[in-house]
Each structure stands twice: as structure tokens, then as C-alpha cells.
Amino acid sequence: MEIKKYNSENQELIDLLCSNHWPFHTKIQLDPAAIKRAIDKGYYSEGKETFWIIEKEQKVGIIIIDEIEDTIPLFDLRLTEEARGKGIGQKSLSWLQDYLYGEKGKIRIEGYTRADNLAMRKCFTKAGFVKEGYLRNAWENEDGSVSDTVLYASIYDDWKDKKTTPIKLDEVPY
Numbered sequence: 673m674e675i676k677k678y679n680s681e682n683q684e685l686i687d688l689l690c691s692n693h694w695p696f697h698t699k700i701q702l703d704p705a706a707i708k709r710a711i712d713k714g715y716y717s718e719g720k721e722t723f724w725i726i727e728k729e730q731k732v733g734i735i736i737i738d739e740i741e742d743t744i745p746l747f748d749l750r751l752t753e754e755a756r757g758k759g760i761g762q763k764s765l766s767w768l769q770d771y772l773y774g775e776k777g778k779i780r781i782e783g784y785t786r787a788d789n790l791a792m793r794k795c796f797t798k799a800g801f802v803k804e805g806y807l808r809n810a811w812e813n814e815d816g817s818v819s820d821t822v823l824y825a826s827i828y829d830d831w832k833d834k835k836t837t838p839i840k841l842d843e844v845p846y
Contacts, residue, residue: 678722679720697791744780765799787820796824
């Protein structure tokens with residue numbers, strides 16, 4: 673697997689995003705015109721860094737790191753339908769940690785996913801992220817429904833020491 677910085681390959685980005693379904697994102701099917709407008713407005717570059725996920729010389733996904741100047745960035749990871757279930761998500765999350773901690777000096781990485789996205793939840797866990805929160809009715813879907821959300825995070829000290837620190841969620845009963 674290779675990760676390469678997005679460099680205005682706009683049509684390829686539109687093709688990847690619009691030729692796949694994203695069942696665990698707010699919008700399941702994306703519109704090419706909407707993606708083009710987002711590109712024109714700087715969505716994939718201003719205050720963000722976007723990377724291609726490449727497997728066997730084929731672009732199979734993207735990682736969008738949001739709030740890149742913050743010490744605690746968020747991100748969006750999307751894999752094509754053909755790339756899902758092959759361990760690429762876990763490898764991408766491990767790369768993300770190496771990049772953000774090793775090169776960018778970040779202290780924490782947060783990621784959110786719908787509670788029913790079991791594949792992503794497994795990726796988070798296998799990559800050393802810790803489940804830190806369960807948010808009820810916190811994900812608004814395009815069809816008007818609302819889903820629960822799970823928060824996963826990784827911290828620099830755990831990455832550096834190659835360990836996982838348990839959270840203290842239930843240390844105090846309220």
C-alpha cells in the first residue's frame with residue numbers, strides 16, 4: 673500500500689467519490705457537481721490535507737485530514753467498494769498515526785463512525801485506537817434518520833510507547 677498527497681487530480685477524485693456508495697456516511701451517493709463545487713471552494717485543501725490510498729498502483733481511497741493546523745485533527749477515510757474488507761483501512765489508520773505523530777507532531781487523533789459501521793470499528797481497534805465514547809442520536813443521515821456514533825481516538829504517548837492506555841470512563845459513576 674502507498675499513500676500519496678492529493679495534487680489537484682480533480683477528475684480522479686470526482687470519479688472515485690461518485691462511482692462508489694458510502695453507506696456509513698451522511699450522503700450515500702455523491703453528486704459530481706457537488707464535488708466539483710467543493711474542490712473549487714478549497715474543501716480538499718484549505719485547512720486540510722488530502723491523500724490518496726493506492727493499492728497495486730490503483731487509487732482505492734482517500735484520507736482527508738481536517739483541522740490540520742490543530743494539535744488534535746479529525747479525519748475522513750473512504751475506501752472504494754472493491755478495497756473494503758482487505759485490511760487497507762487498518763493500514764491506512766496506522767499510516768495516519770505515523771504521519772500525524774511522527775511528522776506533524778500532533779498529540780491526539782480523533783475519528784467518528786456510525787455505531788453500525790462494524791468494519792470501521794474493527795479497523796480502529798486493530799490500529800490501536802481506543803473506543804472513548806458512544807454518542808446517542810449524533811449522526812444525521814441524508815434520509816432524515818439519525819444514528820448513534822462511536823468516537824475512537826489515538827494518543828501520541830500510546831503510539832510512541834506501542835501500547836494502549838485504557839480509558840477511565842466508569843471511574844466515577846456520574
